[in-house]
Amino acid sequence: MTPKLTAALLITAAVLTNAAFTVLGTVFNYPDILAEPVEDILAAFRAHQTAVVAWFAVMVLASALFAPIAVGVGRLSTHPAMRVAVPVGIAAAVVQVVGLARWPLLVPGFAHDAASTDPAVAAAGRDSFELAHRILGTLVGETLGYLLTAAWTVLVLVAVGGWIARRWFTVLGGVSAVLILGGVLTPLQVPGVDFGNFVGYVLWSVWLVALAILILRRSRSRGGPSEPVRSAAAGTVT
Template sequence: MNVRITSALLVTGAVAVNAAFFGLGALFDYPDVLQQPGADVLASFRDHQAGVMGWFAVLVAGAALMGPIAVGVRRLGTGRVATAALVAGVAAAVVQVIGLSRWLLVIPTVAWQAADPSREAHAVDVYERAGFWMGEVIGESFGYLLTGLWTLLVLRSLVRRPPVWFTALGTSSALAVLSGILIPFGVPGTDLANFLGYVGWSLWLLCLAVLAWRGRLSPRSVEAAEAVEASSVALVA
């Protein structure tokens, strides 16, 4: 995967995710709607099902792009740290897709079951269990962890030193995203910090795309850099 394709994927992923969040916020009051009783959430989902599912499909696609993005960004780095970043990035894509896919695979059926008073309690229970395991545990907690880790590893692995402002933006955004892990424990301020972290992280992705496109981060030769590193290890040994 060449640098220009990677840059295009970075921009596409950032735009898709933010557009989906804006659309879901306007149509479904997402993510604030998740604080409402399960029956109310499912009723709102039924009322706007086509639009909500459409925006969640965009959100899932944007999250899935993290996988090929991690593969492409791997070419900007070298060594074990870059390989670790690749693994973290692909894993981040997987867990976020799992978490978000419940809105496409589980919730549609559950929402219509909840319309039947005799099945509402069971439907709400399924909704809440899916929200906890697929959403909070897998999609969010592991998503925050792996996204923040990927960002920090990418910054550490780059062959060419990036601008100081770029490193500062990525590091601060990654740490703010990681703070989301504390949200389930009720730590004050983590909701806002996590939100601001994702805003900064989206901007960082766009900056990464621009810098990569302009060749500011591309190593003169990844293979040569790896050969130098291997030679250094051999000399030490």
């Protein structure tokens, strides 16, 4: 995980995520469609199944990239916060992959069963979708995903925010982390939370690209990222 590869993955993940989110919003009305009745969600899924499955697969890939990204970013600093950030970032990638993978892997079967002429099979398909959505989507992919993503961002800021860029970088990352974390309140239907979470992810994407650019700049100008080394005994910067 060289600085160039880390930067490339940061930009790739941000671009893929936003492209997939934009297309899914157009063809599937995602994520607003999730507020509709289950029958309507599955009917819309069947109507655009190929595109929906493909673009959710892209989102899965983008989420998976954060595992190597966490490792690469972890090499920017020896700060104690960064040692925590690496496993937190990997965990964020895992829970989001688990949450999103239900769309290409499980939902096609649920949607097929829900369209069955057998009432029992159709009911089972709808119930299975709701259960997967509640556990894999809301609990794992969203709640844990928001929490771990926000935590990783803050930990990275603590570790490198003071030496890799000016204050704007810390402010941008901090605001995006707070708005993303607010997404854990979504199940409580708190007004404005969904929009705030959306804005948070847009700002976070900008922050990821900025982080990539800063990594490349420091790598080129100094032959690799560097930071002040703090003496463990005296607490002084050397």
